[in-house]
Amino acid sequence: MSGNLLAISDLHIGHPENRSIVESLRPDDPSDWLIIAGDVCERFEDIAWVLAVLRDRFAELIWAPGNHELWTHPNDPVQLRGVERYQKLVELCRRLGVHSPEDPYPVWQGEDEQLVVAPLFTLYDYSFMAPGATTVEESLQIAHDSGIVCSDEFLLHPDPYPTRGDWCRARIELTERRLGEIDPSLRTVLINHYPLVREPTRILRYPQFAQWCGTELTADWHLKYRAAAMVYGHLHIPRVTWYDGVRFEEVSVGYPREWKPRGHRTWLRPIKGPAAR
Numbered sequence: 366m367s368g369n370l371l372a373i374s375d376l377h378i379g380h381p382e383n384r385s386i387v388e389s390l391r392p393d394d395p396s397d398w399l400i401i402a403g404d405v406c407e408r409f410e411d412i413a414w415v416l417a418v419l420r421d422r423f424a425e426l427i428w429a430p431g432n433h434e435l436w437t438h439p440n441d442p443v444q445l446r447g448v449e450r451y452q453k454l455v456e457l458c459r460r461l462g463v464h465s466p467e468d469p470y471p472v473w474q475g476e477d478e479q480l481v482v483a484p485l486f487t488l489y490d491y492s493f494m495a496p497g498a499t500t501v502e503e504s505l506q507i508a509h510d511s512g513i514v515c516s517d518e519f520l521l522h523p524d525p526y527p528t529r530g531d532w533c534r535a536r537i538e539l540t541e542r543r544l545g546e547i548d549p550s551l552r553t554v555l556i557n558h559y560p561l562v563r564e565p566t567r568i569l570r571y572p573q574f575a576q577w578c579g580t581e582l583t584a585d586w587h588l589k590y591r592a593a594a595m596v597y598g599h600l601h602i603p604r605v606t607w608y609d610g611v612r613f614e615e616v617s618v619g620y621p622r623e624w625k626p627r628g629h630r631t632w633l634r635p636i637k638g639p640a641a642r
């Protein structure tokens with residue numbers, strides 16, 4: 366009997382109501398696995414609390430970083446930047462027994478299929494350019510002129526890479542190598558804070574924000590790496606869409622001002638298993 370592969374993202378527990386949501390999360394079955402697709406919160410200590418609590422409750426816990434975990438926030442005693450901060454988060458995962466993008470991908474055993482569950486960290490390179498822009502510089506300028514600028518520009522440092530785009534390209538290269546090593550007879554569940562294709566960003570209220578939401582470099586990964594499903598967050602627009610026959614699940618909780626008007630819903634999204642049928 367196999368359990369469920371469940372997913373959630375954008376817990377943002379800096380908001381007390383969202384902390385209560387985390388406290389309420391329980392598996393349906395003791396064998397359920399949980400995926401967290403980034404944006405747990407900003408403070409290292411709070412991230413550690415969430416991962417420890419949920420690691421205790423679920424059979425396996427899989428985490429991919431969001432931009433908020435990677436911020437060097439002035440209120441966080443952990444002031445590491447960029448790659449060093451990411452590495453400290455990976456060490457935390459290893460200590461707690463949480464699967465991060467830096468360790469072998471676990472294989473989930475369903476009733477009739479094995480799936481490689483792959484948390485990814487690919488960041489963005491501004492290639493989801495603002496309408497009217499032909500270069501990354503123009504795209505950023507359009508955003509600054511309109512006043513719609515992601516806080517990452519001030520808080521997510523790419524050190525030691527010169528830019529976030531450089532960090533993204535290095536991550537893409539490394540991640541493609543890892544995904545290419547997966548047994549080609551197995552399908553995958555790809556998990557990334559950002560959607561692997563641009564289409565989900567088309568409904569953003571501010572299209573100039575899309576440049577902080579992924580990269581064109583992953584546009585064919587759902588096909589190339591045999592995704593049975595792609596799990597993402599970041600947009601705070603929970604929904605299911607299909608691209609090339611592949612199910613994309615945006616599983617975010619989001620901020621209280623976003624989820625409260627939507628009314629009560631089940632927070633854990635079934636990706637595979639009995640609850641997903």
Ligand SMILES: [Fe+2]
Binds near residue numbers: 375404431600601619
């Ligand atoms: Fe978020």
Ligand SMILES: [Fe+2]
Binds near residue numbers: 431433558599600
């Ligand atoms: Fe995010």
